[in-house]
Amino acid sequence: MSLTTMLLVLLVAALAVYFLGSRRARQVVRGEIRQLHSLPPFYGAYVGLWLAVPALAVMILWLAIEPMILGASLRADLPASVLNGPKDQIGLIVSTIKSLATGGVTGSTIEPFMMELADDYAAAKATGRSLMTAAVFAAALAGGVVGFLHIRPAMRARNRVETVIRILLIVASSIAILTTAGIVLSMLFETINFFREVPLANFFLGTTWDPRFAAAGSGGATGQFGMLPLLWGTMFVSIVAMAVAVPVGLFAAIYMAEYAAPKVRSVVKPLLEILAGIPTVVYGFFALVTVGPFLRDIGGTIGLDIDARSTLTAGFVMGIMIIPFVSSLSDDVITAVPQAMREGSYGLGATRSETIRRVVFPAALPGIVGSILLAVSRAIGETMIVVMAAGVTANLTANPLEPITTVTVKIVNQLTGDHEFSSPQTLVAFALGMTLFVITLGLNIVALRVVRKYREQYE
Amino acid sequence: MSNAHADDSFESAPRRVEGTTRTSHWQKRLRRRYAAEKRFQAYGIIAICLGISFLVVLFSSIIGNALPAFTEARIKLEVHLDQGDLGIKDPSDEGELLRAYYLKPVREALKKVIPPADRAERKDLYGLLSVNADAKVRQMVLSDPTVLGTTQTVWVLASGDVDVMMKGIIGRDVPEERRQINDRQLAWMDQLVEQGLLEQKFNTTLFTAAASAEPEAAGVGAALVGSLMMMGVVLILTLPIGVAAAVYLEEFAPVNWFTDLIEVNINNLAAVPSIVFGLLGLAVFINFMELPRAAPLIGGMVLTLMTLPTVIIATRAALKAVPPSIREAALGVGASKMQSIFHHVLPLAGPGILTSIIIGLAQALGETAPLLMIGMVAFVVDHPSTPLDAATALPVQIYMWSGLPERGFVARTSAAIVVLLGFLIIMNASAVWLRRKFERRW
Numbered sequence: 001m002s003l004t005t006m007l008l009v010l011l012v013a014a015l016a017v018y019f020l021g022s023r024r025a026r027q028v029v030r031g032e033i034r035q036l037h038s039l040p041p042f043y044g045a046y047v048g049l050w051l052a053v054p055a056l057a058v059m060i061l062w063l064a065i066e067p068m069i070l071g072a073s074l075r076a077d078l079p080a081s082v083l084n085g086p087k088d089q090i091g092l093i094v095s096t097i098k099s100l101a102t103g104g105v106t107g108s109t110i111e112p113f114m115m116e117l118a119d120d121y122a123a124a125k126a127t128g129r130s131l132m133t134a135a136v137f138a139a140a141l142a143g144g145v146v147g148f149l150h151i152r153p154a155m156r157a158r159n160r161v162e163t164v165i166r167i168l169l170i171v172a173s174s175i176a177i178l179t180t181a182g183i184v185l186s187m188l189f190e191t192i193n194f195f196r197e198v199p200l201a202n203f204f205l206g207t208t209w210d211p212r213f214a215a216a217g218s219g220g221a222t223g224q225f226g227m228l229p230l231l232w233g234t235m236f237v238s239i240v241a242m243a244v245a246v247p248v249g250l251f252a253a254i255y256m257a258e259y260a261a262p263k264v265r266s267v268v269k270p271l272l273e274i275l276a277g278i279p280t281v282v283y284g285f286f287a288l289v290t291v292g293p294f295l296r297d298i299g300g301t302i303g304l305d306i307d308a309r310s311t312l313t314a315g316f317v318m319g320i321m322i323i324p325f326v327s328s329l330s331d332d333v334i335t336a337v338p339q340a341m342r343e344g345s346y347g348l349g350a351t352r353s354e355t356i357r358r359v360v361f362p363a364a365l366p367g368i369v370g371s372i373l374l375a376v377s378r379a380i381g382e383t384m385i386v387v388m389a390a391g392v393t394a395n396l397t398a399n400p401l402e403p404i405t406t407v408t409v410k411i412v413n414q415l416t417g418d419h420e421f422s423s424p425q426t427l428v429a430f431a432l433g434m435t436l437f438v439i440t441l442g443l444n445i446v447a448l449r450v451v452r453k454y455r456e457q458y459e
Numbered sequence: 460m461s462n463a464h465a466d467d468s469f470e471s472a473p474r475r476v477e478g479t480t481r482t483s484h485w486q487k488r489l490r491r492r493y494a495a496e497k498r499f500q501a502y503g504i505i506a507i508c509l510g511i512s513f514l515v516v517l518f519s520s521i522i523g524n525a526l527p528a529f530t531e532a533r534i535k536l537e538v539h540l541d542q543g544d545l546g547i548k549d550p551s552d553e554g555e556l557l558r559a560y561y562l563k564p565v566r567e568a569l570k571k572v573i574p575p576a577d578r579a580e581r582k583d584l585y586g587l588l589s590v591n592a593d594a595k596v597r598q599m600v601l602s603d604p605t606v607l608g609t610t611q612t613v614w615v616l617a618s619g620d621v622d623v624m625m626k627g628i629i630g631r632d633v634p635e636e637r638r639q640i641n642d643r644q645l646a647w648m649d650q651l652v653e654q655g656l657l658e659q660k661f662n663t664t665l666f667t668a669a670a671s672a673e674p675e676a677a678g679v680g681a682a683l684v685g686s687l688m689m690m691g692v693v694l695i696l697t698l699p700i701g702v703a704a705a706v707y708l709e710e711f712a713p714v715n716w717f718t719d720l721i722e723v724n725i726n727n728l729a730a731v732p733s734i735v736f737g738l739l740g741l742a743v744f745i746n747f748m749e750l751p752r753a754a755p756l757i758g759g760m761v762l763t764l765m766t767l768p769t770v771i772i773a774t775r776a777a778l779k780a781v782p783p784s785i786r787e788a789a790l791g792v793g794a795s796k797m798q799s800i801f802h803h804v805l806p807l808a809g810p811g812i813l814t815s816i817i818i819g820l821a822q823a824l825g826e827t828a829p830l831l832m833i834g835m836v837a838f839v840v841d842h843p844s845t846p847l848d849a850a851t852a853l854p855v856q857i858y859m860w861s862g863l864p865e866r867g868f869v870a871r872t873s874a875a876i877v878v879l880l881g882f883l884i885i886m887n888a889s890a891v892w893l894r895r896k897f898e899r900r901w
Binding site: 165168172175177248249251254284286323356380430 | 857862
């Protein structure tokens with residue numbers, strides 16, 4: 001039975017038991033509901049939970065454990081010639097057999113022993129599935145009966161059901177922790193695998209990026225994995241982006257907060273925020289088709305040789321995308337500066353712009369710095385614009401008119417081909433991802449600290 | 460407003476200064492200060508104008524590029540569908556109907572309109588037709604096999620080169636060797652247009668077809684289906700998990716280290732680059748759990764993890780907006796805490812929660828990078844029928860098309876972007892409408 005039908009059957013059974021349970025509760029007190037501790041539906045829900053929770057627990061456990069057992073027995077059954085062969089071949093053969101068993105297509109050559117093992121594997125899987133179906137329904141039945149027997153007037157059904165709901169709520173909010181842990185652990189794991197094959201210094205201090213693609217199955221080809229050119233590319237593009245976004249965003253924010261009439265502000269602010277809602281792939285296309293050729297043509301007329309894909313193009317378009325991140329946050333911060341400070345300055349005879357430059361801006365500075373830091377972290381993690389408009393060649397250059405590549409571009413490049421997963425060429429993407437994660441996390445923490453510290457001052 | 464008050468006092472200042480003598484030094488200084496003030500204001504206006512003009516240029520360039528893709532060149536032909544010519548033995552066998560070579564009668568029909576003189580001319584003539592010119596004929600026969608043996612009037616698809624030429628994207632003044640259509644073909648095109656046989660029609664292929672190597676036959680249909688499936692997965696997962704997490708954090712969570720840990724994690728996840736979620740999906744869902752690559756289910760799960768922090772933060776704000784008196788009233792008449800929240804607070808926060816979910820979905824719909832990581836860049840020709848089939852998504856389709864060299868794909872890509880932006884605008888507008896309509900002042 002497929003998982004979907006199994007879940008549907010469980011759902012229907014739980015619903016049926018819910019109605020049966022609440023009826024049973026009424027019957028127990030012969031309709032005198034006041035004698036019950038809780039309202040009848042709570043008794044129904046109680047039985048329903050007894051039915052569903054153990055069954056789902058069995059299902060999840062089974063699904064988690066089964067692949068491990070089957071995988072282990074498959075490895076044990078491999079012929080000695082394979083087991084004694086190279087380590088990375090075993091993984092490839094195992095995955096070939098698995099995809100053979102599920103009727104998938106494989107690219108590698110199929111040997112007779114693989115077909116045999118695949119048949120065994122498929123048979124074992126089918127047996128496992130029917131055993132699981134039996135176990136799940138046994139658990140559901142047992143749970144349902146236990147729940148039903150618990151129905152007594154004095155049973156505190158509402159409190160018990162609410163406890164379960166509360167636990168579910170806690171589980172739902174823990175998903176955030178699980179996600180972070182998942183990100184850190186999975187990347188750490190693959191990064192450690194990567195550094196088993198490539199020395200730390202090669203990655204962090206190397207200035208050559210030349211990973212040499214290895215096709216699936218052919219090991220041995222090693223390359224240079226120096227990340228400095230990529231890191232420089234990321235920083236260079238971000239610098240150009242901030243050079244566009246900070247002046248435009250900041251002046252827009254100051255005007256909106258200090259000068260604009262409320263009506264103008266209520267139109268302009270959402271308009272600028274549209275820029276943040278446009279998907280980044282659209283910006284990438286805009287850079288590729290409109291901005292890149294435009295800059296190249298302008299460069300041509302004034303005698304500059306600008307590549308269609310360049311730091312300038314990518315940075316400029318990314319800057320446009322980031323304007324609202326700077327303007328909206330800074331606008332909020334500037335508006336939060338107490339009015340009394342402005343009036344004090346006006347009272348001493350300062351003009352508005354003098355007040356803004358000498359009083360409001362310094363007071364809002366920590367918050368503005370925070371918003372800029374958040375924007376920088378957004379720029380560093382941005383992927384699609386640079387993938388489409390910055391280029392692919394690692395280039396340690398300070399000329400913004402040449403193509404350049406970034407950390408995110410290389411993560412995409414290394415993972416969108418058909419490479420074997422355990423090769424350093426693929427694993428390097430996780431090392432790069434880890435670097436990216438650490439940098440953006442650091443920036444975010446600092447930015448949030450700065451913003452929070454500032455807010456406390458005036459509240 | 461105090462700002463207006465400040466204005467008045469400044470405007471009256473210079474008059475008083477003018478009244479006195481020997482103030483030229485002060486006047487000069489004051490003029491300079493006012494000039495600085497004007498300049499400063501001008502900077503602000505320029506910045507805002509720049510920002511808005513970027514928006515206008517972006518939209519107009521995309522829409523301008525997209526317009527040609529909404530029409531396509533079609534040729535009106537009298538196609539004779541002879542069963543023998545098509546090699547169909549048994550018209551009731553659907554497989555045979557599907558495999559038959561429909562391009563042949565289409566070509567024959569075109570030869571009747573413009574008889575070619577020799578082999579070279581014939582080749583040029585066939586070049587006017589798209590390689591997918593037979594699609595419409597095949598559809599016609601499949602839906603009604605009785606048309607076999609009759610002659611039907613069909614608007615078949617012209618080739619992408621003809622299309623580009625018709626729209627004037629490549630001008631007639633371009634020298635012959637630099638365009639795909641030669642002078643002979645151009646003359647034929649003029650002849651067909653004159654006879655009313657070659658026209659621009661509204662492009663339905665764009666919305667229904669799957670990816671194709673030929674620009675004129677490529678559409679966003681399959682990508683749309685993939686995207687909708689993913690949005691379904693995101694909705695099913697985000698709605699319960701996001702609301703449950705927000706309810707717990709806002710209403711139940713005690714002040715302790717565990718709650719702090721959750722809050723710190725949510726705030727940080729909201730700012731983690733989306734590509735990192737793609738790496739997580741690749742490592743956990745595909746390599747560890749061995750779920751199928753490129754499936755909308757996996758894409759939806761990755762996007763859910765990515766949008767959850769946003770949704771939780773926005774939902775908490777919606778819950779916070781419900782005044783405590785509602786909770787206290789419910790508790791006062793004997794409801795349990797759980798009942799007060801599920802019966803009273805949640806329904807009142809409903810519109811706000813819905814808004815936050817729509818905004819989360821809109822964010823997920825436009826996301827590309829994490830989907831590249833889980834293999835959705837594959838060239839998918841079929842429409843996915845279940846969430847476990849290989850599929851692609853609208854933004855990924857845009858990315859893939861943007862890398863193709865044919866001129867026709869620039870228009871296709873822009874049209875796909877217009878479709879994507881259309882969905883996003885509808886979603887965001889409905890979120891704004893919901894907020895306006897159900898906004899309550901307590």
